[in-house]
Amino acid sequence: MRIALAGIVHETNTYCGSPTTYDDFYTYRGPKMLETSGQESDLGGAVDACQGLGVDIVPILYASTQPSGTIERDAYEAFKSEILTGLSEVGDVDGCVLLLHGAVVVSGLPDLEADLAREVRALLGDIPIAASFDLHGNVTQAMADQLNGVFACRQYPHIDLHTQAHAAVEHVHDMAQRGELASCEVIRLPLLLPTTTTFEGIGEVVLQRLRKLEADAGCVNLSWFHGFPYTDIPHAGSFVVMTSFANTLDAARSAASKFARELWDQREAFVPESLDGPAAIQRAQAATSYPVVIHETSDNCGGGTPGDGTHLLRAMLAAGLGGDACFSFLVDPEVASEAHSAGVGSQITVALGGKTDDLHGDPLMIEGYVKALHDGRLTMQHMFKGAPLNIGPMARLVVDGMDIVVASRRSQTFDREPFLAVGIDVMKYKYVALKSSNHFRAGFQHLASQIVTADTPGLTTHNIGIFPRQQTARPLWPMDPRATFPENLEHSEETR
Template sequence: MAWGIVSACHGRSPYFRQLEHGRQQKTGRRRGGTGTTLIPTYVGQATPSGTIEAGAYAAMKQDILEGIRAALPVDGVLLALHGAGVADGTEDVEGDLALAVRALVGPGVPIAAVYDLHGNMTDAMRDACDLTLPCKLYPHTDFHDRGVEAVELLLEMIRGGLTPVTAMRRLPMLPYIVTTQDGFIPAEVNDVCRKLAAQPGVIDCSWFHGFPYADIAAPCPAVVCTTTGDAALAQRCVDEVAQWIWSHREAFRPTFPPPAQGVALALSAAEGPVVVNEYADNPGGGTPGDGTHLLRALLDANPPAGTCCFASINDAAVVAQAQRAGVGATIRVSLGGKQGRFQGAPIEADAYVKCITDGRFVNRPGSMFEGVRFDLGAMCRLIIQRVDVIVASRAEQIFDVGPFVLHGVDVTGYKLVAIKGANHFRAGYRTVAKGIISVDSEGLSTAAIASFPRERLVGEFWPLSDEVQFGGGADVA
């Protein structure tokens, strides 16, 4: 579970502007609009990684339920979840949690849930909640807007002015999903949803892109539509969107150049900086962040000094080595490639220690998670074969220029900026990059979805099989 917030709502208010979760948890303060008290009960966040340990999930679940129980009676519940959580013994974390919350508050209390669009929508998630609202944008710059929308709809339900009905349609696909920015196929799906949502009686029409790296029964896209009580309309909408996606499924099988080719293209560009992003080792998808494929290609290109920079590779041992040696020292490093066979071989090289930092920075305005404080542990800037390399003690994808600025690197002066990440960086770099080249290689988040062995998948899915049939109707709640 990448992140989650649970709030209980008392009273009636026309809208909810902002909730300062961290400070309220510490001080016990309650804020809300006129006539409304919004009670935050639990917030948790982590960089995506492996399966959640059973005891950890059980403890978080208990804290959430106890927080709500302490606030009872409540008029409504708002869940802000991810949607693709998997724990030992619990394949559907969000569905399990939502059902537990429903059992606690009873059938008469409305529950609204907002999700990351990479959630794997399940029957339990739908059945337990009155409203299901995934974010619509990738990078996910609309989290706040969807939260506000969820609160407004929740309060309308509390006032008795809304009785929603939701339809869901899953697709037998395991696509690699790219950005929703203009020019990419997910943006076209959003346009289809937007037109259907404009119809009278439709509250929301959206789709979950799914998280195809999860080894579960159905880690696939799902379309959800909520109407003002019209089940037939909800079903028509999800059927239309799902059929559109299925008809354009080949556009969800992207191809990217390998790292060496991407680096060559960037260095030959007329103007920089050109961002080269490494899909295959994206810590936002749960990878270790110490993959060496792109960095090795960059070093092999033998670029001139001051033209290329890279952020960041996860290697706490190398950071500690730099700390011991101190700024100005030259050290022999074995960098990256330590956390699995997909990560590539370590890079053996001499490295000049340019600077050492505490790894703390704040995401800048306009980027995803703007204003969020990050702490990647001790970090350092090394110069290896004339390339500036940022090394971190923890895995994290790059959202904006913050990690570079922390280490005295102005990316606007470089020809090539290499980063780890899939798409979230696009928000922070939209005014910086003169071009973006995505590269793919072996790795735990490679675009080659069909390359991963699966034990829990139920049924046939495209592109694992090109013989998959798609038909039938929607599920309505």
Template sequence: MKLRVAVGGLSHETNQYSSTSTEFDDFEIVTGRAVFERHAGRTYVGGMVAAASEAGAEVVGTLHAEALPAGTIARTAYQRLKQALLESLGAVLPVDGVLLDLHGAAAAEGVDDVEGDICRAVRDLIGPAVPLVVTHDLHGNISQAEADVVDAMFGVHHYPHDDMFERGQEAMRAVSLIARGRWRPYVHVERLPLLVPQTTTYEGIGAKAREICQRFEEQDGILDCTFMHGFPYADHAFVGAQVVTIADNSDNELARRVARDAARLIWALRDEFTVDYPNPDEALRLAEAGRQWPVVVNEVSDNPGGGAPGDGTHLLRALLAARPENAVFVGIKDPDVVRQAIEAGVGATIDIRLGGKTDTLHGAPIECRAYVKLLSDGEVVLEAPMGRGWRYPLGRSARLVIDGVDVVVISRAMQTLDRTPLLLHGIDAARCNLIALKSAHHFRSGFGEVAKAVVSTDPPGLSTMRLDTFPRSRTPRPVYPLDAHTTYGD
């Protein structure tokens, strides 16, 4: 029997400390077959589509809405998005299964658990017998309320998220196995009183935590075990890290026991999540001292992938003051400066106020003179393992030369994921001495083969690793590392 599976989604990573509200028009919305065209490549949806034939399924596009990470979703925007998703799904019923690409850290005005709210509404629409399976980002703040209404959920295991495609494949296979009566999953969310700063799984504690869950996943009866780092830039009742397990045969006791056992082992390593990165001046001195090129200096605290504005000037100001040889900064968001460069044209010299226009936290604008070297439409297709083949629009952009430093200015708040934004602007990353960029860890997927070293810096910003800088009125306390006396599993 060939299954008919509906595919859709709503994805947003909400930084509740951002002053910028996320409105309806901020979402890129596609419907029908366009869902598969827009999200082709090594994405969750790409994996779902790739596994459909093997699973004996026909995929039907519904609605997929995605916005750049930013502040809380406006109430009316969320209501419209939710209604549109439900109407799109209702139009293709009946189906044998539903797959949703959901981030896990979306929050709207009055709705902290957007994913749980959507899944409850979808369950009410499709009824109890139709399999409902979702994919999640590793930074999801997942609720048990959501887990109770879905049949299965698959979060990425890696950061950078270079396994989105594989999780999408798993989700499609799960729908098929559940629909055919071969799987009867139970999902348990074990919450830890732990706020995790952005932590790569390529090495260190992130790799250790991933390996702990992987060992438990190998147990009989366990279909999946994932350590979800959570998204610490939120302030609500279920912010924080979780271990999510899926057990077969509706074995809720097995799912709970394995999740708690894995969580205890991770909790014992909690001190290793603490990081202390240097300020920009110190980071640049460390980069220069190594003398092994190229070196990537990444600004973790103004990471657009974490809801920061992407127009912070702390690292760029230090870079211009240091005047290193053969350096590039990619990229800083400033659509006004891009328009100014376009109006002046290639070869012009212009006086600009660059960056620092969203707030005062991320630094003041840089007033300087710049040479317009290249203009671009900003259209990029990713080549890194994370998201390969996915269209990644930076908006109209300009390559400026400021005090001998190449500075790529973009119109949208986009973190630098791989080397394609440099290539688009005529820059070969392998020939650079120093590459400064805005990203916490995703860049590691795209620069791993070329960077001889990485130095991270953490000036003030909305995605800082210093989690104690954020006020918290609704986060359950005690929570580690804000409260040293926090206990778990005793």
């Protein structure tokens, strides 16, 4: 059996000032894609699944980049063309697995996934096609109509991207063997959710319920897309998607609408607390055991922010946390370069961070001692375990006794590696600060005595109601309290 693998993955924050270009993407082409075997990523999971099933992998193209602004049309058209040309040149395949995100916006095209799925379907015809997704996707029925399987990751942190891609491959394999195609249906809730972890609290409760309803229905998959709120497109929201063969269709529809209703009814529980920098530090200082991890959720490169915001760091320096605190990391290639030029043991005076826009804070004028340097080539140890991460030249600066790490390329902090690279053992500090919304939990939750969320001004703030919306369908909760549960589902609930 031959299964083709292809994907375009991006999380588009339409509020970012600059567009995302072709050159911003990294790519795996053809056989190079197989080198991701063993990595806990979507592509790695798909490759391993094919190899485990004894399937011949037909690798086409995988293109991805850090979350950022709207993708330029030419960039998408080039990647799409490469995928379609690749698929048309490899001869007959028995199935195809697409590795997608769900929240990609291209200039003039608010739903990349629907466009790509439609073209792939038109080319390949009536064969099994399924896709894996990030739970932050904003998905449409137009896309689901082209697919025979939708598999969103379930955990946030996304520690299961590889297992969901694995499941997508197994499902395609199963369909090809039995000669029957499953179908997918999407329920959109007029609801924007702030970024919510599934490791605890309401996110964990709702996920457990999803698993139970899916098991009871006996369908192929029930996916909950939290949705991505930092985007102004018509179909932004939160979504339930079911994948089912004909024999479980009624049960799957019933489970999906029941889950949608329960999610809707619990929406108030998703409204998070929002502490500014000084309030977050005050909360951390009330702790009696350590380390306390303070995460600046609002400057999360993983949601499209610059990563050079200074709000939390400024508050930490003002609070005089000194040697009790460390921060890794701010993205500032200029400062990292200056530290590398000056060398370990030297003293530099620089303007740190705050260089991308006005929202994330002004540059901080600091005098720092260059304690350690690193090339920034890391291997991820928790989420995306085994995958390489290159955050460019790094420097550990000591400012007023506090250890501050600077890197050169945008990324959130996923695990301890950006600390360890420059010799920082987080267990020796009272306060460990980083920039990430929830992925860091995979690498820190088991270490932290407490996690405190700092919601400073930033493009990934919990205050999702502040973003202007020209495109998004209204009403939409929580901005519009009059938003109601979809009428067609009310009806289907009554008739069951």
